[in-house]
Amino acid sequence: MIEILATLSASAAAGMRIGIPLLIVGLLQGSNLWSQVPVLSHISPPILFGCLIFWSLVELLASKKLWGQRLLQLVQLLMSPVVGAIMGLAVANATATPNWLIALIGGSLALVLQLVQVGWFYRLRGLPLWAVFLQDTLCVALVLFAFDAPWQGGLIALILLWFAVRSAKQWYDWYHNKSRRYGA
Numbered sequence: 001m002i003e004i005l006a007t008l009s010a011s012a013a014a015g016m017r018i019g020i021p022l023l024i025v026g027l028l029q030g031s032n033l034w035s036q037v038p039v040l041s042h043i044s045p046p047i048l049f050g051c052l053i054f055w056s057l058v059e060l061l062a063s064k065k066l067w068g069q070r071l072l073q074l075v076q077l078l079m080s081p082v083v084g085a086i087m088g089l090a091v092a093n094a095t096a097t098p099n100w101l102i103a104l105i106g107g108s109l110a111l112v113l114q115l116v117q118v119g120w121f122y123r124l125r126g127l128p129l130w131a132v133f134l135q136d137t138l139c140v141a142l143v144l145f146a147f148d149a150p151w152q153g154g155l156i157a158l159i160l161l162w163f164a165v166r167s168a169k170q171w172y173d174w175y176h177n178k179s180r181r182y183g184a
Helices: 002-014 019-028 045-062 066-091 099-124 129-148 150-182
Strands: none
Touching: 002 019, 002 066, 002 099, 002 129, 002 150, 019 045, 019 066, 019 129, 045 066, 066 099, 066 129, 099 150, 129 150
């Protein structure tokens, strides 16, 4: 159960940002860097390190502007399931659960959380700066929790999933109330 909660925590982080969680996972592994991470272990560590630092800086800086949020959402929407699956597999290495199931759960959670972000972005016409800072902080915290406190990280991931379900219901009600008002 601990591994599943750690998987949820790491995958939720990938649902918010892409480069930052992967960079933190590599740094937490010490001198091994990404040698224990599926897919990334086949890439040269210096090249991967440089690419992840570059993309993490892009995420941190571009997410503060409206045009940057739009650009990041496109990339993150396409890549979050892949990164969520990689993060899930990187954290849950000693579980009896099949790898394909962990990858599927991790990728699905990351995609759902990314879709919620896109929905709020378009509903609010851009995410407020405080929400972007909260995402950055929560992303880093979830990765750290995945390794050090999987119960707490998994609980936060489940709360985020609950928030995603509530958001979807709110958007559904908002859309149907709007259509009734305009007779469509």
